[in-house]
Amino acid sequence: MNYLVIGAGNAGRPVARLLNNQNHKVIITDPKQLSDFKQDVQSILKQMEKEGVILDLGNDNPSIDGIDKVYKAPSLPDSAPIAKKVAEANLEVITNEDFSKMVNDLIPVDIIGITGTMGKTTTTFITTSIFKQAGYKVWSCSSLVNNLVSEAIIDGIVKGKAQNCDIAIFELPHGTIGLLNELDIKIGLLTNIAEDHLSEFGGSLEKYQQRKLILEKMSETFIANNSCRDIIAPVRGNALYYALDDDCDFIGTAGDEKLTLKYSKGEFTTPFHMVSYFFENSVGASSVALTYGVSPEDITDALSEFKGLPAHMEDVGEYNGRKVILDSAFLYDGMKITLEYFKDDNVVLFLDHFDTLSKRDKTEVGQLVGQYVDVIIASGFNEVNQTVEMDAAYEVLDAIENPSAIKVATRDITEAAALTFKYSKPGDIILHMGPLIAYDRITTVEKIMKGLEEGSKKYE
Template sequence: MNYLVVGAGNASRPVARLLNHLGHDVVVTDLKDISEFKIEFQRSLNQMEEEGVVLDMPNKDPSVDGFDAVYMPPTLPSSAPIAQKIANSDLKILTNEEFSKIVNDLIPIDIIGITGTMGKTTTTFITTSLFKQAGYKVWSCSSLVNNLVSEAIIDGIVKGKADESDIAIFELPHGTIGLLNRLDVKIGLLTNIAEDHLSEFGGSLEKYQQRKLVLQAMSDKFIANNSCREIIEKVRDDAIYYALDEDVDFKGTVGDKSLTIKYDDNEFTTPFYMMSYFFENSVAASAAALTYGVQPKDIIDALTEFKGLPAHMEDVGDYNGRKVILDSAFLYDGMKITLDYFKDESVVLFLDHFDTLSVRDKAEVGQLVSGYDIKVVIASGFNEVTQEVEMEAAQEILDAIDNPKIEKVAVENIEKAAELTFKYSEPGDIILHMGPLIAYDRLTTVEKIMKGLEIGSKKYE
C-alpha cells in the first residue's frame, strides 16, 4: 500500500519506519525542514530515508493524491489544512490501535511492560538484570537506550530482536503507551503516579492517570506500588501490590546492606549495596520476576552484583576529595528520597533547568530544598529543549529557598554549574546533581557535566 505519514514527530517516525519495513511505500510529510529537528531525530529520519522512506519536507501544502492510506498523529489539529484534506478524501486512516496490533503481532514472545512517573527506567533495568541472571535472552527497551522508547521497540523489530529473544522487557512511558495501546502484556507493572506531564493532558491528573492505566487493561497480570491501590481497585480486583515495610503481596524490608523480600509464605534476604530508591524499585522488579517464575536464587545472585545504572544515584568518582553523585530525580517525591539519603552529609547541590519538556513548579523545588541544611544550591537557567537561557527559571527556584544557611547561585548553563561546585565545596563534601535533563538527553547532559567538573576541579584545586 501507499502510505502517507503526516508529520515527522515522535509518533509518526516509528509508524513510518515499521510500515516501510513491512514493504509498504511510505512518504513522510512535514511543515518543517529536517534541519529544524533535534540532531538525534535528524539521524533517525536520515536512517529511514536510507531504508526507503521518502521524506517530503518541508512541504506547506502536501497532496493526498496517489495514497491508499494515511497515518495522522493524535496531536494534529483537525483544523490543519492537511487534516481537512484527509477528512474530505476516501483514504483509509491507520489508527494507533491498528498500528499497535501490527506491532503486537510481530512480537512472538512474552512482554513485561513497566510504567510510572518515577522509577520506571530503574525498574526496567533491574528487571532485565534478574531475567538475564536466570538465563533468559532478554530484549530490553528503555529510555537509557533511546529517549523515545517506541522508536527503540520498532528498531528492535526491524533488527530481529523479537525473534532472537525469550522475553521482552519494555519501559512504557505515557507517549509509548498512547501509540502502542493494544499490546498483549504478560505482566504489567506500575511504579507510581505523580503530577507530571500534565500540560500534555490539558492540566488533568485524571487524564494522565487514565493513560497510565491503559497498561493494566493490556496486562494479563498487573503489579502496582501500594501507593496506587486506590485508583487501581476502581478498575481491577486482581492486582498484585508491592511496597517497602507494608503488609502487601510483596513486602520489602531494608537492612544493613541487605534487602529482604516477603511474599506468600516465603521470604529471602539478599546482599544489596545500592542506595535510596533502588530498594523499592528492586522489590518491584523482584515481584515481576517471581510472578513470572524466576527463582529466588537467581534474584539474589543478580541483586548481589547489581551496581546501579547511569545517572541514577551514580557515583562518578572522587574529585579533589569530593564525592560526585549524578541523579536524575526531578519530581518532589524522588528528590525528597535522594535528599533524605544525604541529609547527614555536607552537600553542594547543582540543578538543571526544571522546565525540560514540561512546565514544572520551580518554587516547590526551592521549598523542598529549604528543608535541608545544604551548603550551596547552584541553579542553571539554560533550557536544552528551546536552547535558550531563561534565568528566571533558575531564579524562581532560588527565590523559594528561605533557609538562611543555604547560599544561592544562578548560572547560565549546567556546565558552569558543575564547574562552580568546586568553588563552593571542600574536601569531604558531596557534590550532588538533580534535575530532568539527564532523563531528557543523558549523553549530552552528562558530557557537559563531566566537562564542567573537570574544569572546576582544576580551576579551584
C-alpha cells in the same frame, strides 16, 4: 500499499519506519525543514531515508496523490489544511490502535511492561538484570536506550531483536503507551503515579492517570505499588501489590546492605549494595520475576551483584577530594528520598532547568532543596528549545527560605558543574539532580563531566 505519515515528530517517525520495514511505500511529511529538528532526530530521519522512507520535509501542502492510507500525528488538528484534504478525499486513516496491533503481531514472545511517574527506568533495568541472571535472552527497551522508547521498540523489530529473544521487557512512558495501546502484556507493573507531565493532559491528573492505566487494561497479570491501591482496586480486583514494609503481596524490608523479600511462598534475604530508591524498585522488579516464575535464588544472585545504572545515584568519582554523585531525580518525592540519604553530609547541589516537555513547579523545588542544602547552583538553560531562561533558575533560588543559603544562577549546566568546586571543600558531596539526564542522558552527562573537569582544575 502507499502510506502518507503526517508529522515527523515522536509519533510519526516510528510509524513510518515500521510501515517501511513491512514493505510498504512510505512518505513522511512535515512543515519543518530537516534542520529545524534536534540533532538526534535529524540522525533518525536520515537513517529512515537510507532505509527507504521518503522524506517530504518543509512542505506545508503535501500531496495525497496515489496515497492509499494515512497516519496523522495526534497533535494534528482536524482544522489543518492537510487534515481537511485527507477527510475530503475519504482516505483511510490508521489509528494508534491499528499500529499497536501491528507491532504486537511482530513480537512473538511474552512482554513485561513497566510504567509509572518515577522509577520505571530503574525498575526496568533491575528486572532485565534478574531475567538475564535466570538465563533468559532478554530484549529490553528503556529510556537508557532511547529517550523515546517507542522508537527503541521499533528499532528492535527492524533489527530482528523481537525474533531473537525469549522475553521482552519494556519501559512504557505515557507517550509510548499512547502510541502502543493494544499490546498483549504478560505482566504489567505500575511503580507509582505522581503529578507530572500534566501540561500534556490539559492540567488534568485524572487524564494522566487514565493514560497510565492503559497498561492495566493490556496486562494479563497486573502488579502495582501499594501506594496506588486506591486507583487500581476499583478497576482491577485481582491486582497484586508490592511495597517496602507495607502489608501486601510482596513486602520488602531494607537492611544494612541487604534486602529481605516476603511473599506468599515464603521469604528470602539477598545481599544488596545499593541505596535510596533502589530498594523499592528492586522489590517491584522481584515481584515481576517471582510472578513469572523466576526462582528466589536467581533473584538473589542478580540483586547481590547489582551495581546501579547510569545517572541514578551514580558515583562518578572523586574530584579534588569531593565525591560527585549524579542523580536524575526531579519530582518532589524522588528528590526528597535522595536528599534524605545525604542529610548528614555537607552537600553542594547543582540543578538542571526543570522544564523539559512539561512545565514543572520550580518554587516547590526551591522550597524542598533549601531544607537540606546550603549551596544551590541552578542552570537556566532549557535543553528542549535550546534557550537560556534565567527566570527558571531564579524561580528555584527565590523560593529557598534558608537565609544562610548560597544561591547561584548559571547560564548552563556545564558552568553550574564547574562552580560546585568554588563553593565546596574536600570531604563535601557534589550532587546533581534534575530531569535532563532522563530527557537526554548522553548530551547532559557530557556537559556535566566537562564542567566537572574544568571546575576541578580552575578552583583546585
